[in-house]
Amino acid sequence: MSTLLRAAPAPRTTALAPGRSRGRTLRSSAATALIWLAFAIALVPLVWIMWTVLSRGLPSMLHLTWWNKDQSGVGPAGFDHQVRGARHAIVGTLLMAALTSLIAVPIAILTAIYLVEYGRGRIARIVSFMVDILSGVPSIVAALFIYAVWVTTFKLTLVPACASLALVLLMIPVVTRSAEEMLRLVPNELREAAYALGVPKWKTILRVVLPSCMSGIVTGGLLGFARVAGETAPLLLVASYTQFLNQNMFSGSMAALPTLINTNVQFMSSDPISADRVWGAACTLIVLVLAINLAGRLLGHLTRVKS
Amino acid sequence: MSKRVDVSDLHVYYGDFKAVEDVTMTIAPRSVTAFIGPSGCGKSTFLRTLNRMHEVTPGGRVEGTVTLDSEDLYAPGVDPVAVRRTIGMVFQRPNPFPTMSIRNNVLAGLRLNGVKEKATLDETMERSLRAANLWEEVKDRLGKPGVSLSGGQQQRLCIARAIAVEPQVLLMDEPCSALDPISTLAIEDLIGRLKADYTVVVVTHNMQQAARVSDSTAFFNLAATGKPGRLVEMNDTATIFSTPSQRVTEDYISGRFG
Ligand SMILES: Nc1ncnc2c1ncn2[C@@H]1O[C@H](COP(=O)(O)OP(=O)(O)OP(=O)(O)O)[C@@H](O)[C@H]1O
Ligand SMILES: [Mg+2]
Numbered sequence: 001m002s003t004l005l006r007a008a009p010a011p012r013t014t015a016l017a018p019g020r021s022r023g024r025t026l027r028s029s030a031a032t033a034l035i036w037l038a039f040a041i042a043l044v045p046l047v048w049i050m051w052t053v054l055s056r057g058l059p060s061m062l063h064l065t066w067w068n069k070d071q072s073g074v075g076p077a078g079f080d081h082q083v084r085g086a087r088h089a090i091v092g093t094l095l096m097a098a099l100t101s102l103i104a105v106p107i108a109i110l111t112a113i114y115l116v117e118y119g120r121g122r123i124a125r126i127v128s129f130m131v132d133i134l135s136g137v138p139s140i141v142a143a144l145f146i147y148a149v150w151v152t153t154f155k156l157t158l159v160p161a162c163a164s165l166a167l168v169l170l171m172i173p174v175v176t177r178s179a180e181e182m183l184r185l186v187p188n189e190l191r192e193a194a195y196a197l198g199v200p201k202w203k204t205i206l207r208v209v210l211p212s213c214m215s216g217i218v219t220g221g222l223l224g225f226a227r228v229a230g231e232t233a234p235l236l237l238v239a240s241y242t243q244f245l246n247q248n249m250f251s252g253s254m255a256a257l258p259t260l261i262n263t264n265v266q267f268m269s270s271d272p273i274s275a276d277r278v279w280g281a282a283c284t285l286i287v288l289v290l291a292i293n294l295a296g297r298l299l300g301h302l303t304r305v306k307s
Numbered sequence: 308m309s310k311r312v313d314v315s316d317l318h319v320y321y322g323d324f325k326a327v328e329d330v331t332m333t334i335a336p337r338s339v340t341a342f343i344g345p346s347g348c349g350k351s352t353f354l355r356t357l358n359r360m361h362e363v364t365p366g367g368r369v370e371g372t373v374t375l376d377s378e379d380l381y382a383p384g385v386d387p388v389a390v391r392r393t394i395g396m397v398f399q400r401p402n403p404f405p406t407m408s409i410r411n412n413v414l415a416g417l418r419l420n421g422v423k424e425k426a427t428l429d430e431t432m433e434r435s436l437r438a439a440n441l442w443e444e445v446k447d448r449l450g451k452p453g454v455s456l457s458g459g460q461q462q463r464l465c466i467a468r469a470i471a472v473e474p475q476v477l478l479m480d481e482p483c484s485a486l487d488p489i490s491t492l493a494i495e496d497l498i499g500r501l502k503a504d505y506t507v508v509v510v511t512h513n514m515q516q517a518a519r520v521s522d523s524t525a526f527f528n529l530a531a532t533g534k535p536g537r538l539v540e541m542n543d544t545a546t547i548f549s550t551p552s553q554r555v556t557e558d559y560i561s562g563r564f565g
Contacts, residue, residue, distance in 0.1 A: 120365065189402040193465070195363055197416035197472055198392025207419050211406040 057283025060276045071243035083276045086284060088245040089260040096256060097229040099164040099249055100171055105221050108175035116183040117205055135173030142169040143234035158238055160254035166234035171224045178220030182213040215303035222296030226289045232258040257285045309336040309506045310376040310475040312357060317371035319352050326352045328535035332525060339498055339507045341517035344527030349536030350510045351480050358394035358478060359387040395474035399481040401461035403453030409445050412453035412464055416472035431471050439467035440497050459490020476506040495520050514560060518548050526556045
C-alpha cells in the first residue's frame with residue numbers, strides 16, 4: 001500500500017485527482033483506529049487463555065513422568081502430593097481419535113466422491129441435506145444416540161470404542177465437506193482429458209481426480225482428527241475415566257485428556273496438585289490439537305500440486 | 308490406422324435445448340478437416356459427439372447416427388469408453404495431468420488401462436513424443452512434471468498423450484487458441500504430418516489456419532440467434548475459400564460477419 005503510494009504520488013493539481021480532503025483523511029484514520037481496537041479486543045481473550053493455560057500447564061508438561069506414567073499409585077484424586085503422569089489420558093485421546101478417523105474418513109471420502117462425481121438429482125440432494133443435519137447435531141446428542149443404541153437397545157456394556165462411534169458422527173460431516181470442496185476444485189478438464197483417452201470413470205476418479213486433490217483431503221482429515229481429539233461431551237457421557245493406562249479399545253475404561261480434567265477439576269480450588277494436573281492436561285490438549293493442525297497444514301502445503 | 312467418419316441426420320441436445328441441427332457429412336481418412344463458423348454455432352458441441360464426449364455433459368444427448376468405417380458409434384451395446392479409445396481428442400486449453408511426470412502424462416492412456424511392460428511403454432513414449440515434435444525438447448527431463456512445460460509444449464504433450472493410445476481419428480478443438488504464434492506454427496506443422504497416419508478434425512477460428520492445414524472445410528452457422536447451429540456447407544478447402552456455394556460462407560470468410 002505505502003510503496004504503491006510512493007511509486008505514484010497523487011497528482012494533486014489535476015481536476016480528476018484533487019487529493020484527499022482533510023475530513024476524509026480524518027474519517028479514514030478514525031475507521032482504521034476503530035478496526036485495530038476491535039482486533040485488539042478480540043485478541044484479549046485469546047491471549048489470556050493461551051497465557052493462563054501455557055504458564056500453568058507447561059511446568060507439569062515438562063516433566064518426563066507426565067509423558068511416561070499414568071495416575072496409578074496416586075491416591076484418590078489430589079491428596080498425596082504428586083502430579084504423576086498423563087500417559088493414560090494422552091494415549092486414550094489419541095487411540096479414540098485414531099479409531100474414529102479409521103471409521104469416519106473412508107465413509108466421508110466415499111460420500112464426498114458420490115456427491116461430487118456421481119450424485120445427481122433427488123438422492124444426492126437428500127444425502128447432502130443429511131450431511132448438513134449431521135454437522136448441526138450437538139455432540140452431546142451424538143453421544144446420547146450411541147448410548148441409547150448401545151446400552152438401551154442392544155443391552156451391551158460401554159467400551160472405549162463407543163466414544164469413537166459417537167465421535168464418528170461428528171467427524172463425518174467435517175471431513176465430507178472438506179473433501180467435497182477439494183474434489184470440486186479439481187478442474188473438469190482433467191476428468192475430460194482422462195475420458196478422452198478411453199479411461200473409465202471409476203479409474204479416472206481413482207487415478208486422476210483423487211491424486212490431484214489428495215493433499216487437500218489429507219489436510220481435511222487431519223483437521224477432523226484434531227477436532228474430535230479435543231471433543232469433550234461424548235467422552236463425559238460414554239467414556240468412563242480410569243487412572244490406569246488402557247490400550248484396548250474394546251474392554252474396560254479408557255481415560256482421555258478431557259475426562260482427566262473433569263475428574264480433577266472438583267479438587268482444584270483446595271489442592272494445588274490437582275490444579276497442576278488440570279492445567280497440564282489442558283495445555284497438552286491444546287499443544288496436541290495445535291500440532292496436528294499444523295501437521296495437516298504443512299502436509300497440505302508440501303504436497304500441493306502446482307499448476 | 309485411420310478410418311472414415313460418416314455422420315447422418317445428427318441432432319445434438321443439451322437437455323431440451325437443441326444446440327446443433329441435422330448435420331450430415333463425411334470425414335475422409337488420412338486428411339485434415341477443418342470446422343469453422345461463428346462463436347456459439349455448435350462446432351465444439353458437434354465435435355464432441357464424434358467420440359461420445361458430449362454425453363459426459365449432464366443432459367447431453369444426440370439423435371441420428373455416427374459411423375466409423377460403417378460401425379455405428381451410438382448403437383446400443385457400444386461402450387463409449389471404447390469409442391473414446393479409438394477416437395482421441397485434444398482440447399482448447401492444454402490440460403496435462405498435474406500429478407504426473409512428462410513420461411507418465413504421455414503414457415497415461417496406456418498405464419491407466421493396465422499396460423505394464425516397460426519396453427512397450429518406453430517405445431510408445433518415444434514414438435509419441437517424436438510424432439508430437441516434442442522429443443528433442445523434453446528427452447532429458449522426462450521425469451519432470453508435465454505442467455512444468457510451456458503452454459505450447461504442454462499442448463504438444465497433450466497431442467502426444469492422445470496419439471499414444473493409437474486412435475483412428477484425432478479431434479482437436481481450437482488446439483492453438485491459447486498459444487503464441489511460434490507454438491501455433493509448431494502445432495500446425497504437426498497437424499500436417501499427423502494426417503499421414505490419422506484422420507484429423509480441427510476446429511479453428513483462424514481462417515488462415517484452416518486454409519493452411521486442412522484439406523476440406525465445413526462451415527457451421529446459426530440460422531438465427533437462439534436457433535440451433537447447422538452445417539451450411541462442406542467442401543475442399545480450396546473451393547470453400549475461393550468459390551463457396553453459399554453467400555453466408557463467403558461473407559464469413561471475407562470477414563463481413565462473425
Ligand atoms: N454445457 C452446456 N449446457 C448447455 N448449453 C451449452 C453447453 N455448452 C454449450 N452450450 C450451448 O450450445 C451452443 C453451442 O456451443 P458450442 O460451445 O458448441 O459453440 P462453438 O461453436 O464451439 O463456439 P466457440 O467458437 O465460441 O467455441 C451454444 O448456444 C451454447 O450456449
Ligand atoms: Mg468451441
